[in-house]
Each structure stands twice: as structure tokens, then as C-alpha cells.
Amino acid sequence: MPVDAAEALLCWYVVDKRRLPWRAEAGESADPYRVWLSEVMLQQTTVAAVKPYFENFTTRWPTVGALAAAPDGEVMAAWAGLGYYARARNLLACARTVAAEHAGVFPDGEEGLRKLPGIGPYTAAAIAAIAFGRRAVVVDGNVERVISRLHALQTPLPQARPEIRDLADAMTPDEGAGDFAQAMMDLGATICTPRNPACGLCPVREWCKAFAEGEPGRYPVKAPKAARPHRHGTAYWLEQDGAVLLVRRPPRGLLGGMLAFPEAPPVGAAWEEAGSVEHVFTHFSLTMNLRCARADARPDGIWHPVATVAEAGLPTLFAKLAARGLAWREKERDRDGVRKNALLV
Numbered sequence: 352m353p354v355d356a357a358e359a360l361l362c363w364y365v366v367d368k369r370r371l372p373w374r375a376e377a378g379e380s381a382d383p384y385r386v387w388l389s390e391v392m393l394q395q396t397t398v399a400a401v402k403p404y405f406e407n408f409t410t411r412w413p414t415v416g417a418l419a420a421a422p423d424g425e426v427m428a429a430w431a432g433l434g435y436y437a438r439a440r441n442l443l444a445c446a447r448t449v450a451a452e453h454a455g456v457f458p459d460g461e462e463g464l465r466k467l468p469g470i471g472p473y474t475a476a477a478i479a480a481i482a483f484g485r486r487a488v489v490v491d492g493n494v495e496r497v498i499s500r501l502h503a504l505q506t507p508l509p510q511a512r513p514e515i516r517d518l519a520d521a522m523t524p525d526e527g528a529g530d531f532a533q534a535m536m537d538l539g540a541t542i543c544t545p546r547n548p549a550c551g552l553c554p555v556r557e558w559c560k561a562f563a564e565g566e567p568g569r570y571p572v573k574a575p576k577a578a579r580p581h582r583h584g585t586a587y588w589l590e591q592d593g594a595v596l597l598v599r600r601p602p603r604g605l606l607g608g609m610l611a612f613p614e615a616p617p618v619g620a621a622w623e624e625a626g627s628v629e630h631v632f633t634h635f636s637l638t639m640n641l642r643c644a645r646a647d648a649r650p651d652g653i654w655h656p657v658a659t660v661a662e663a664g665l666p667t668l669f670a671k672l673a674a675r676g677l678a679w680r681e682k683e684r685d686r687d688g689v690r691k692n693a694l695l696v
């Protein structure tokens with residue numbers, strides 16, 4: 352019989368852990384490159400969304416050296432759709448630092464890892480524990496929820512974070528901290544879920560205060576959220592001879608370094624309204640209108656074939672706008688058809 356919650360959790364993990372493409376199988380040692388890549392991709396993003404991106408990245412760039420040598424544009428395009436684009440820029444900066452300054456080998460402790468671009472305390476702890484077997488305290492959103500429930504913490508998030516970290520530290524075993532961290536994450540993702548936790552299947556039920564109270568969904572207690580502001584913007588679809596004008600956004604700031612449509616009219620033209628799309632970013636929501644026109648000549652910029660604009664590597668907001676642009680073309684073609692038919696009658 353397990354003597355404490357950590358032991359019970361590890362026993363459960365051996366049998367019921369999730370099979371994920373970045374995890375080592377029993378007997379294999381974890382590849383730090385794959386652990387790092389998956390941890391960066393999983394920040395604010397679901398496992399289901401990350402899987403195809405992870406497979407694509409590791410097929411195209413199987414080592415940190417290969418990724419470090421990849422052109423910026425190709426990596427940004429491969430990241431398109433995954434969101435939080437600062438991660439992709441930091442990913443490249445980190446790969447290049449590891450390749451140039453560490454001979455392609457990741458540092459094996461939290462302190463060394465934290466000096467690398469884009470690696471904060473959480474990611475450093477996760478890589479140190481999972482890839483290098485170090486004792487490190489790994490606290491992500493899943494772990495926060497499990498710990499809050501195990502202890503029925505009354506302090507709301509985010510103020511409860513230091514307390515949660517201390518409690519996670521006290522629970523982390525000296526040996527097998529990587530398995531323990533992944534077990535906590537798996538428990539949070541599959542059983543101790545945000546809504547309707549499946550307590551009947553839970554390996555740590557007997558140690559859980561929220562379960563004993565009978566209302567586990569109450570935890571973690573959250574401070575009320577400030578309302579998200581709403582903004583408006585306009586993008587421009589300029590087309591000439593089967594190609595549409597794209598621009599590369601400045602490297603810093605929102606969607607930095609990604610391809611996009613211009614957000615100011617690139618030429619004087621008879622711009623037509625082509626509808627709008629809604630998009631939600633972390634700190635604001637956005638209504639973006641699209642205006643479309645045809646040009647007689649090509650101003651400077653990146654001209655991409657309209658037929659393959661869906662594969663241009665646009666971030667999600669601009670991919671939605673591209674769909675509007677394509678719909679505008681269809682309507683325009685129908686209108687031209689009607690006009691020609693009217694002339695023939």
C-alpha cells in the first residue's frame with residue numbers, strides 16, 4: 352500500500368500515464384531537445400494542438416543544431432497557427448545559443464537552463480526534472496489545481512502561487528522528480544480536470560481535502576478577473592495578377608516577425624469592405640475589418656500567389672482574414688459574371 356500521496360501517484364503513473372510523442376518510453380532516456388521543444392510549445396497551448404506541430408518540427412529539424420541552422424522565415428511559418436509568437440522567436444534564439452555556446456548540448460540544471468532565451472523558472476524546472484532526472488519543483492496550471500484541491504487552499508490564485516510551490520516542493524520526491532512532475536500533470540489533465548473532476552478514479556483521493564469536503568470544483572479559488580478590453584483594426588487585401596500583398600511584421604510586439612496583411616492602405620485604390628473577423632488575444636479581443644482592392648501595378652512587398660495563401664504561414668488572425676479575402680474574390684467573380692451575362696442579353 353502506498354504510504355503517501357506522492358507514492359500513490361507514482362504507482363498510478365506507471366500504469367496510466369499518457370503516451371505522448373515527446374515522452375521517452377520505459378527504458379529509454381529522455382531527449383532534452385524534445386523535452387524543451389514540447390515544453391515551449393505546451394505553454395498556454397493544449398496537448399492536442401501541439402502534437403502535429405511537434406511532429407512537424409522534429410521531422411524537419413531532428414536536433415537542436417538543425418533547428419539552430421534553419422532560416423527564421425521557415426521556422427516562423429512552421430509555427431503559424433500555434434499562437435504566442437514570441438515563443439517561436441525565443442525558440443530560435445535558444446536553439447542558436449545552445450548550438451553556438453554549449454556545443455549543441457543543453458545545460459543539465461535549472462540555473463544553466465534559466466540563462467537561455469525563453470526559458471523561465473517553470474520550463475527550466477520541467478527540463479531539469481524530465482530530461483536530466485534532477486530534483487526540481489515543477490508547477491504548471493494542472494499542478495496548481497491538484498495542489499489547491501489536495502489542500503483545499505482558501506487563498507485565491509494568483510496570490511496562492513508561493514504557497515502552492517512550497518506544498519509541491521514538500522510533496523516532490525528526491526528520486527524520480529521527472530516522473531512525479533509528469534504524473535501530477537497527467538492527473539490534472541485526465542482526472543483532476545477543471546470541471547467535474549473524476550474523483551472516483553483518483554489515486555490520491557484519500558489524501559484530498561477538497562474531496563473530503565465534497566466540493567472539489569470550488570478549487571482553485573480565483574480572484575475576479577478584470578474585463579478584457581476590445582479593440583478594432585483594419586487590414587488590406589491588395590491583389591494584382593493572381594498574387595496578394597503580404598508584409599513581414601516588425602520583430603517585436605504582437606505577432607512579431609510573422610507574415611500579415613498591411614494594416615494601412617498600401618496604395619490609393621477603390622477599397623471595398625469585405626467583412627470582419629473576431630479574434631481573442633491574451634490581453635484584448637479584436638474586431639478586424641478587411642478591405643479589398645485590385646492594383647494595376649505592384650508596390651514593394653511580399654507578393655504571394657492567391658491560390659496558395661492558406662499555406663503562406665499566416666498566424667490565425669490573418670488566416671481568418673485571408674478566408675474573407677478569398678470570399679470577396681468569389682463574390683467579385685460572380686458580379687463580373689452577372690455583368691457579362693447582362694451585356695450578352
Ligand code: SF4
Pocket residue numbers: 497500501542543544548549550553554555556559560561562567
Ligand atoms: Fe482532484 Fe478529486 Fe483527486 Fe482531489 S480526489 S485530487 S479533487 S480528482
